[in-house]
Amino acid sequence: MERCANVWRAGSYLFAAAAILAAGLALLAPAAAPLSLGLGHIWPSGSALPAADGRPGLVLLALLLPLATESLLRFLRPPVRRTAILVCSVLGGVLIGVVEPALLMALALAMATATTTAASPDAATGPRQPSDLPLVAHSAEVQGDGALTFDRTGTILAADATAREMLGGDPLGRSLYRYLPRLARSCPTVDSLIGHRFETELQHESTRFHRVEAVFWAADAPGAWSGQARLTSVAARAERLAELERLALHDALTGLPNRTLFGDRARQAIAVAERQGESFAVMLLDLDRFKQINDTLGHATGDRLLQAIGPRLVRALRKSDTLARLGGDEFAVLLPPAVDFDKATASAERLTESLVDPITIDGMSLELGVSVGVALYPEHGTDLDTLMRNADVAMYKAKREQSGFSVFDTVQAIGSARRLTLQRDLRVAIERGDLRVLFQPRVAANGWTNLGLEALVRWQHPIEGLLEPTDFLPIAEHTGLVMPLTLSVLNQCLEAQRSWRHLGIELPVSINVSAKWLKDPAFPRILGLLLRNAQGRADQLMLEIPESAVMLDPEGTIRTLENVAKLGVGIALDSFGTGYSSLPLLQRLPIKALKIDRTFVGELFEQQSASVIIRSIVRMAHGLGLKVIAEGVESGRAANRLAGIGCDELQGLFVGRPMAGESVPEWLAEQAEQRATRV
The missing domain is CATH 3.30.70.270 (Reverse transcriptase/Diguanylate cyclase domain)
Structure with a gap:
């Protein structure tokens, strides 16, 4: 079950299952919602499969076949023959093709007992005829080899298509030694062949000879003894080994x-x-x-x-x-x-x-x-x-x-050594709580009402001093430290909001979230736990997610964000305009706002196209019912232009510099006084 589930989760198949075919088909290890495989005649009663013809993708049906392969293929509709991948067990069946060798080996080992039970005399429908005797395929390596079944006299009872081609015709009823004349002299009895491997001459019906490797073993089936032989062309084996070497290198x-x-x-x-x-x-x-x-x-x-x-x-x-x-x-x-x-x-x-x-x-x-x-x-x-x-x-x-x-050069080596040192020190700083969170105001473009704050992390390094996010966030992203770093920032923000609440201040805070968190399905649950422990208000928290992160895994991101939105937490798409997101994708995202990338704001008076792009983003966002936030506003001129274009909120050094949490109440009081003076 577990190995089938792993194959299915990898995303290559619509359906993965392992089964035994005996008197009927017994489903052992399904790992997805079943599809219509055209097995209606032999699928167990009560397990009808819904029709799903025409769906793209492969189906992996790993079957253990104690019957001849042809008895199965009669039940498969043509679409299934194109999509089903069949493998066989240690007990029988012809190996049709293998795309998951590990699954084949697991079936051969882990299901040996179940297979033996399925092939027991009680499950048999009657004595088997020589033409029904199975051809054993041990693993994927036998593809391209010929397989023979023979009795104790050396008479051939069954041969697969490859063996018939190698021998030049149908060998049923003929002596094994007819085709292997040298072995007739060196090993005149069948018992002397069993358990041995030979490199010898194979005689074709046309009297041509070519070198083969012949391997013989006995298959003790209930009530009957049969010998098995595998014939491998030496020339084909050399070509195959060369191809394997090429593939390996x-x-x-x-x-x-x-x-x-x-x-x-x-x-x-x-x-x-x-x-x-x-x-x-x-x-x-x-x-x-x-x-x-x-x-x-x-x-x-x-x-x-x-x-x-x-x-x-x-x-x-x-x-x-x-x-x-x-x-x-x-x-x-x-x-x-x-x-x-x-x-x-x-x-x-x-x-x-x-x-x-x-x-x-x-x-x-x-x-x-x-x-x-x-x-x-x-x-x-x-x-x-x-x-x-x-x-x-x-x-x-x-x-x-x-x-x-x-x-x-050595300067680069010094830079590389610095990154390693910062990585080590950052881990310690996160554990000790040495990272500082500053808050930058966000105001209404018209009226300059205080609408919220964005949390910005800083690091007071003991040697290098105050470090900007560009100095350490890339290191955190590449080392996995960004996840505990984000948790540290979240906790500090919730603590700051609780202290403001005691002063009668309710102010939303937005926090940047890494793409790594968006890939973690447990993130919404962790976020909800943090809110409960800090007695925080979900409606006073907004997550800013980078547009590029959404494009990495749209479906997975949407699922995570939908669960975040169910908590009541707001979501904004950050750095919009740089990630090639599409309009249909935006409509599916549970977001409330777009933040225009600061690059466009910085080029507002230098590139005419920047103004056109911002205006287009505003028109599209408002059409979707989203607010537009312009970040990187550094002058009154830019603030007025962005307000005129239609941006809803502004953020940047002109609006307010990042400040410590304890300074926020004082800043709010100053802003209120200035607005009263202007009135």
Whole structure:
């Protein structure tokens, strides 16, 4: 049951089940709502399946077949034959195809007892004829091999299609030794074959011979003895092994060398360079904007894009260079000895230029770039791990500076060491409660009524002083610390609101929430628990979620946010205008407001398009019944323009600077006095 459930949860199948077929079909381990598989004649009574023909996706039906496969296939409608994936047990059945080898092995082991029971004499409908004898398929490796069943005299009782093709016709009733003449001399009795493996000559009906590997064993079925043989073409086996080796060393999607082959060639390069006193280069490549395209247009488009990128990168390199795909949108390049600084940077520049022109997928012109990090042997490391680590540091510098490529240097190493130190210190700061929460006011665009506050976290580092969020939030995001950090901020906000409430102040607070929390289905429950423990009001709390986070997993995010909204907590979409969200998606999100990205506000008087974009966002949001908040307002001129465009609320340094919680009542009093003076 558990393994079926794991297969189904992976998202590849509409339905996954394991079953035994004996006198009827006994469903053992369903892991999803059943679909119509065309098994109406043999599905257990009372377990009728609703029709679901035409639904996309694969169905994995793992069957244990103590009957001949043909007896099952008679019941399958043509659509099922295209979608059902069949595997068989240790007791019988022909292996049709395997896409989940681990599930096959689990069935063969964990269900052996159940299978034996299903195939017991009590379950049999009558004596079996020789043509009904099963052909045993032990695992996925037998695909492409021939299978034979024979009696104690060596007479062939059954043969699968592959065996018939290998032998040149139907061998039923003929002697096994007719086709294996050399074994007739060395092993003249059937008992001398059982339990052995031979490489010998197989004689085709046309009198041609070819080399095969023949494996023999006995299958003791109730009431009958039968021998089993597996015939493997030596030439086909060599081809299969070569293909397996190729698959083991190459990326299945792009056909490029994978991490294993790259590592092997890199270690060879280290040995050659050390022996000859030469240098070489390792480069790491990360595609810019690929994740955005992949999340927006789907993984199928992303895969085709990766397939199109590979040849472009290869053309930018020499034949002696190795381009590998490490996973996702990350690639690596090995420039073997002898490569110096100039040659390495020239290659890096060619790689960046190779992706300047857009790539067309399904009529769409997609633009993306690449960031390249370069590390040289032996200046930047004498072992592969060090070289890869330093190339990674250089690559992130190139990505951060949008410079295309960067060569590792000691300054970057110092920066990397600083990040590790900050990561360690941040963990301690969260545990000790050393993070400070400041509150920045948010006011009505018309009238400047105080509408709420946004919680902004700061870190008073014992050595580096007061750190801005840009100094430590990326570290928190990449290390998993962002989740306990968010809880710390939430607790401080709820405590501040409780202290204000004692002074008669009810003021909503908005808190930024990471994408990691939105992926956690337990988040709404945790949030509700925090509110109850702090005696907080859900209607005085708003969560600001980044638009980009919604695009990563729209369906999962919507489910989480709907449960948050049921608590009475408000939700705003932050940094709107940068995440490519669609109008239908916005209509499904349980949000109350949009926060226009500060980039557009900052360009309000520099780019005419910024004003047009803001006006369009306001018109669309109001049409959906949403409020519009402009953040990053730093001048009266900007405040007036945004109010004129139709923004509902304003936030920024012009409105008010971030302040400690204990300063909020004083600030509110000052604002009330100023409004009274203006009146």
